[in-house]
Amino acid sequence: MSLFKRKPSSHAAADASLRKKKVALVGNPNVGKSALFNALTGAYVTVSNYPGTSVEVSRGSALIEGEPCEVIDTPGMYALLPITEEERVAREILLTERPDVVLHVVDGRNLERMLPMTLQLIDAALPVILVVNIMDEAERLGLTFDFPLLSEKLGVPVIAAATAKKRGVDDIRRAIRGYRLGSHAVFGYSRRLEGDIEQIARMLQGEYPLSNRSLALLLLQRDEEVAALVRRTEGDTYPAIEELVREVTFSRRETFHLDLSMERKAIVTALLQGVLQLPDKRRVTMGERISNLAVRPLTGVPLLLIVLYFGLYRFVGDFGAGTLVDFLEGTLFEGIFNPWISGLVKDFIPWWAIQELLVGEYGVITLGLRYAVGIILPIVATFFLFFSLLEDSGYFPRLALLVDRVFKKIGLTGRAVIPMVLGFGCDTMATMVTRTLETVRERIIATLLLALAIPCSAQLGVILALLSKTPGTLLVWGACLLLIFLVIGFLAARLMPGETPMFYMELPPMRMPQLSNILTKTYTRMQWYFLEILPLFILASFLLWLGKITDFFAKLVDWSTPAMHLLGLPKEVAVAFIFGFFRRDYGAAGLYDLQTKGILDPRQLTVAAVTLTLFIPCVAQFLVMKRERGWKVSLGIGFFVSGLAFGSGYLLNQFLLVTRLV
Numbered sequence: 001m002s003l004f005k006r007k008p009s010s011h012a013a014a015d016a017s018l019r020k021k022k023v024a025l026v027g028n029p030n031v032g033k034s035a036l037f038n039a040l041t042g043a044y045v046t047v048s049n050y051p052g053t054s055v056e057v058s059r060g061s062a063l064i065e066g067e068p069c070e071v072i073d074t075p076g077m078y079a080l081l082p083i084t085e086e087e088r089v090a091r092e093i094l095l096t097e098r099p100d101v102v103l104h105v106v107d108g109r110n111l112e113r114m115l116p117m118t119l120q121l122i123d124a125a126l127p128v129i130l131v132v133n134i135m136d137e138a139e140r141l142g143l144t145f146d147f148p149l150l151s152e153k154l155g156v157p158v159i160a161a162a163t164a165k166k167r168g169v170d171d172i173r174r175a176i177r178g179y180r181l182g183s184h185a186v187f188g189y190s191r192r193l194e195g196d197i198e199q200i201a202r203m204l205q206g207e208y209p210l211s212n213r214s215l216a217l218l219l220l221q222r223d224e225e226v227a228a229l230v231r232r233t234e235g236d237t238y239p240a241i242e243e244l245v246r247e248v249t250f251s252r253r254e255t256f257h258l259d260l261s262m263e264r265k266a267i268v269t270a271l272l273q274g275v276l277q278l279p280d281k282r283r284v285t286m287g288e289r290i291s292n293l294a295v296r297p298l299t300g301v302p303l304l305l306i307v308l309y310f311g312l313y314r315f316v317g318d319f320g321a322g323t324l325v326d327f328l329e330g331t332l333f334e335g336i337f338n339p340w341i342s343g344l345v346k347d348f349i350p351w352w353a354i355q356e357l358l359v360g361e362y363g364v365i366t367l368g369l370r371y372a373v374g375i376i377l378p379i380v381a382t383f384f385l386f387f388s389l390l391e392d393s394g395y396f397p398r399l400a401l402l403v404d405r406v407f408k409k410i411g412l413t414g415r416a417v418i419p420m421v422l423g424f425g426c427d428t429m430a431t432m433v434t435r436t437l438e439t440v441r442e443r444i445i446a447t448l449l450l451a452l453a454i455p456c457s458a459q460l461g462v463i464l465a466l467l468s469k470t471p472g473t474l475l476v477w478g479a480c481l482l483l484i485f486l487v488i489g490f491l492a493a494r495l496m497p498g499e500t501p502m503f504y505m506e507l508p509p510m511r512m513p514q515l516s517n518i519l520t521k522t523y524t525r526m527q528w529y530f531l532e533i534l535p536l537f538i539l540a541s542f543l544l545w546l547g548k549i550t551d552f553f554a555k556l557v558d559w560s561t562p563a564m565h566l567l568g569l570p571k572e573v574a575v576a577f578i579f580g581f582f583r584r585d586y587g588a589a590g591l592y593d594l595q596t597k598g599i600l601d602p603r604q605l606t607v608a609a610v611t612l613t614l615f616i617p618c619v620a621q622f623l624v625m626k627r628e629r630g631w632k633v634s635l636g637i638g639f640f641v642s643g644l645a646f647g648s649g650y651l652l653n654q655f656l657l658v659t660r661l662v
Contacts, residue, residue: 029076142279317464320382410489611649
């Protein structure tokens with residue numbers, strides 16, 4: 001068939017044997033690239049921003065069949081023509097790093113939809129190995145494949161895999177080790193398009209990391225970065241190339257992209273003849289049934305409420321912040337460890353100031369360590385366990401689809417649900433994840449809402465534990481946060497210039513979560529979180545101790561007293577707000593202390609909980625905001641959030657005094 005013929009590869013690799021082999025993983029999001037990356041590299045991984053961008057790229061070292069390799073996990077991309085920053089970075093890696101092997105990972109259930117990108121990679125003369133992943137799900141659907149035939153048609157190795165279950169990983173390793181540059185297929189387009197491509201490709205005289213044919217197609221698609229590359233390389237001859245490209249694109253201005261898409265689709269259809277066999281009757285799996293329920297508002301919202309009730313309220317709030325905290329903080333720390341260490345320190349250290357620093361009211365052991373280990377750690381652990389369970393099941397992309405319409409009202413898309421949900425674990429981590437959103441406008445709105453109305457897991461757990469004893473206060477607290485989240489998001493979407501982008505997200509299969517994956521993810525997140533918070537808790541205890549022995553802390557509480565009175569709160573609550581300045585969860589833990597002493601009635605507890613939840617971002621979150629959004633935006637958000645928190649607390653107190661709801 002004329003569609004497929006052989007052509008020698010032009011990918012330069014003359015010096016490949018002199019350096020560590022470079023392997024790049026490319027493909028759509030949610031096709032299992034990261035699972036394959038982890039399987040190839042193990043723990044030897046570094047994650048850093050790609051130079052000049054805020055997009056993270058993972059790199060790892062691996063010994064593949066005895067050969068040292070560098071493996072790069074690129075951000076998700078749908079085509080060689082980039083639209084988002086992630087796609088731009090992924091292509092930049094292909095252009096500048098000249099990988100020796102490009103593993104194109106595709107979803108076996110959606111092979112027809114993903115093969116057009118394979119065509120583009122092969123057309124660009126890149127050293128491609130096609131990894132058809134998620135084969136376990138594809139087989140469950142009754143799909144059968146003839147991969148040797150597909151490999152013959154494409155002219156590249158094709159490996160069947162299910163990387164989440166380590167299936168096919170050894171075959172991939174062998175394919176990487178044995179890969180040799182050779183001939184590859186050339187896919188024939190219509191005579192007219194081939195003529196246009198050939199005219200432009202013939203005029204390119206420089207050396208490029210992609211084939212002239214691929215560059216010609218990208219020029220015809222008005223790819224500005226490729227145009228700049230060609231301009232730099234061709235020099236004086238570029239104006240003639242530009243003129244030809246302009247003439248061709250003008251003559252085909254109305255239908256070019258559609259024609260190209262249809263022609264690629266026709267090639268893929270021809271490629272899959274004899275390769276893919278569909279079942280006579282498609283089986284609907286249990287995962288698909290649950291998936292359909294999760295994305296429909298009528299069933300998805302009740303399902304979400306069930307997930308939140310059992311996951312957040314019962315597991316994190318009741319079990320984590322209740323049972324586990326009672327045992328660790330109440331029994332172990334207050335009952336056994338603190339009295340023992342206090343006695344020990346007082347017996348061996350005669351200086352009052354040092355005793356106070358270690359085991360006093362704000363001591364680094366009796367307060368800092370107790371808060372970090374006894375109160376925060378069990379709450380964070382249960383939340384991350386719950387989060388990893390949902391993540392591994394594939395529920396989050398369905399949730400994104402479910403909330404997309406509501407999120408568009410506040411200037412975001414369903415994609416923003418990932419940082420928002422992650423914010424319930426740690427707002428600092430979630431603020432970093434906002435970089436995955438497409439536009440700067442979206443990132444600023446998401447950062448603002450995270451700083452304002454999304455409590456972190458520790459703060460959420462403590463507040464759930466505090467308010468759940470009086471359900472009315474919990475309802476008022478939840479309603480206030482939801483209302484403020486929607487109102488501020490709605491106003492931000494209208495006041496900030498720019499449009500909300502289109503939303504598109506791959507839906508990975510819903511599957512039974514694997515215990516080993518859940519435990520590994522939970523352990524990694526807890527390790528990161530604990531290593532971050534423990535020094536801050538100790539530093540905060542030290543500063544509070546310093547404030548106490550110099551009387552500055554008492555003065556700060558006195559200065560805050562008028563603000564507390566405006567909120568209808570006793571002056572002791574100022575302590576929780578001062579704690580909250582260091583970390584939100586530290587402030588919540590302070591509120592927990594006040595509540596256990598019986599200082600607050602239900603109304604005061606509700607006002608304090610709402611104000612503290614809305615209060616200024618913690619130090620770590622603020623520093624990440626500054627890094628991601630700059631000083632101007634971060635300071636603006638900090639002042640706005642603080643003012644709004646106290647204003648909302650004041651209005652809520654007046655409202656509760658009048659209505660006596662709680």
